[in-house]
Amino acid sequence: MIKRLDDFSGRIRIIGILLFFIAGVLIYRLFDLQIVNSDYYREKAERQYTASQIKSPIANRGIIYFREKDGKIVSAAVIKEGYKLVINPGVLKNSEDIYDKISAIIPVDRDDFLKRAKKENDIYEEIAHYLDPDKAKAINKLAIEGVNVVPEQWRFYPGGNLASHILGFVGYQNNDRVGQYGIEKSYEDYLRETGELSTGNSFAESFLGLSRELFLNNLEDKKEVILTIEPSVQGYLEKALEKVVVQYSAEGAGGIILDPKTGKILAMAAKPDFDPNFYNKIEKPALFLNPLVSNRFEMGSVMKPLTISSALDNGSITSQSTYYDNGYLVIDNMRIENYEVKVRGKVDIQTVLEQSLNTGAVFAMRQLGKENFRNYMSDFGLGEKTNIELPDEINGDIKSLNSPREIEYATASYGHGIAVTPLGFAAAFSALANGGFLVQPYIVEKAENKPIIKRQVIKNETSEEITRMLVKVVDKALLGGTVKMAHYSIAAKTGTAMMPFENQKGYSDDYLHTFIGYAPAFDAKFLIFLYLKKPQGVQYASHSLTPPFMDITKFLLNYYTIAPDR
Template sequence: RVENAEALYEALKQYVFINKETFIYRATLEGRVDVEIREELTEEDALKIKELNLPGVSLKRQRWRYYPGGPLAARTVGFVGFEGKVAGEEPVGRYGLESYYEDILHRKSEKLSVNFFAELFTNLGNLISEDPEKKEGDIVTTIEPTVARLLQNELLKANEVWRSELTGGIIINPKTGEIYAIDAVPTFNPNARGTSTLDHFTNPLVSARYELGSIIKALTMAVGLDSKAVSANTTYYDAGFLEIDTETIRNYDGRGRGTVSMQEVLNQSLNTGVAFVVKTMGQERFLEYFHKLKLGSETGIDLIGEIHGDLENLNTTRSIEYVTASYGQGIALTPIATVRALSALGNGGRLVTPHIVKSIEYEDGTKKEIMFPEGDQVWSEETSEEISRMLVTVVDDALRGGKVKLPEHSIAAKTGTAQMASQSGGYYSDRYLHSFFGYFPAYDPEFLVFLYTVNPQGVSYSSETLTEPFMNITKFLINYYNIPPDR
């Protein structure tokens, strides 16, 4: 029995992750013999508590899963949780791979591996596991630890420099759908998650929707090319604004450029230009392509909590909704569904299924390949080549004045800046989301890198916030994988 709960709290407060009021409430509950106030203590902390010899306090040895990578890819891995479990019952996987593959990864308490995910952060990324018939084996992931650490470091730097609310990213093979890294910061340490909040555990790359802004112009332009509505050299007159229905849309700076080509629409990210594409091809055709891209659907990625995008604003004949959607406003998309669609720009026009686990290898030598369905052909290989050529020109000539182009490797990329929608309707005047994607080598891509940051401070455009982390990642991947020059 606890005689002095306040004194007990003072003695234990450095070892528990609950506030004083909650501690005292639990410690003084009537009718309870044992009340758990902390689990997953380190051996060192357990010894210190034992030495205190506090009345009413007992320690119970418990097997739990240790994650050698700590916060590395934590939102992807998830964790095994005992929270809310009845004494004697088995722990379960919570979030990420732990939850999605719970039936395979689940171990009885006496077999629970302390280093269960150790191999995820060494060598090829094998996860010790069992199949439903209790035949032990390895789950082989597509996550590359060195690449995952690089991505997380770049996200952390960008998030800190720009004082953003959240910064996330995905590195994927656009031809196969294999994900080498997927992360968002702030994150958590699965070995010490007591101070983390629920939003640290979920994965916003699959479970949150955003209006992603001008990176969607690349998809709109590809749709225009494939439908033969425009070519790279098609021109229109840009007055800087456009009256549609009863509303006016403007370029980001309000300026008109006169007669410009579709290439310049991408180079200068002109809202009026993609509006011209939609008007030329027609709303029905535009909507047909966006449905083919499955931007409003789940991708089938093997992570828990995936949601679908929201194209509800396109269930109308109002022209303004289609025009704003053409530059990424008014449609709310998940990053993972957006990445699937963007992958089709460089891979010849095919939809792929993003995934993290590729096979299960059993100890008896048998191997089970995880087969993920290949999606439809959404546009032609010729369209893929032409839009890639246009996006290479964006990098070579326009992105930071062409100063970031690589002389021996072609990169296709596009930036995006979007006002953030207010829950009460309309848009904030001072809150923005920045996005950036690029793939390389542009005409036979091995990697697509997608980045975004939420509400960065003191900066206007994603070319300022995300170009540097994108180029750091790109240069590293080219060197790490020894990607040969393509020009």
């Protein structure tokens, strides 16, 4: 009897020890789960079992629109809904056979599929995205265990490459989708909503065959951004730029079309560009930057009208003022030449513009004086940002005008030694077209689209005088006067500038061609600025950029049914 009790007590002790051991293991496991590796297991659990309410900012992201000339809005960036194909490798059987069945419906990379299907310790792998309802339904009909399609949403740009540098894109940043570049970046906080994507249990729905319903809450309150970009004008500009880049094997090109009176931007484009729907295929991220606001250029002879208008405004010269042209100047032991080094003798200011004489621009600067010249260039905004609603804008660089050396001012008078963004230069030149005001450009519509006038740079009468002079440039000198329009006046100037080396001092053998003008000249409805970077087989901007400028001008006059002015 005593022996039986001893045996029983022994068993009790063994059982107690076992229970104590098991309890210890459980306690350790709980400690590991909740304390030591809580973040790891929480993340894993969230992948397996998504709570019924999950945040999905992309699903409720605001829409971006273009504005057509008749007032209608056109989608530029929207949210598109479709399906993604997901698998549970842990329950898949016969992966080769499953691949054959799926690939008969949608294109799937075989090696990638089989690699993912072999991850037996994983329960969730994404195989394909952006499936339409028909493809999703066909895959569901296969009724394969561990294979399912679930709804997804993504940013979609209906125009493809259209206005890509303006729009930017929504991309991944630390597993979150955020606006990168363009309006998507600058309006990220506004466009990004905290609206909720209501779903059921995604793990159960994907792999237990339960039905799934999708509800997007609060979509009726989705934010929107309406751009001033007119899509037809934008498209026309982009085609013109693409054509001239191909024609002259250029490294790139850019253009801006805006209303010089208000600063409203109708079109802005650069080539090469990209399709924001497939931004991940771009190998060089620098392509995403908008060169019209993020790059500076030495503009060349298109600067001469700013120099001459400043001297006219100051009273230092008149359009009839003359100087003696030897074809070159020597300043601070440096030689400045005209494009044709020949003696012209007595030359007036109108001829300086028509023949684009560097010596004449220097004469105007000298009459104005270095300090006054620096002040006018600063007032034109050449050293500041325009404050456009686009990200990554840089300011112009006119620091060389702080130098006491006259050569810095001399070269700046005809567009060398100071560098400006294309948009900054277009804004400055607009003052010649609008009565003398520096107006802030804008690309996003506001409740009240009143022009933001920063300051008056030149007098109204100066604006009219320089405009008359630039009309004569087009009517008499541009390609020998062959592009003069019978019923419309156009004020314009070309520029051909040597491009400085990027990593050393001095100038290369490459050129930047520029063209800027406005029409109708004395009541300008639009200003056009074009540039062509490193063109091949053409020497002057008058030959490379006059055709696209005139094509765009004629298109705009017709598209907006602008009345003739002469």
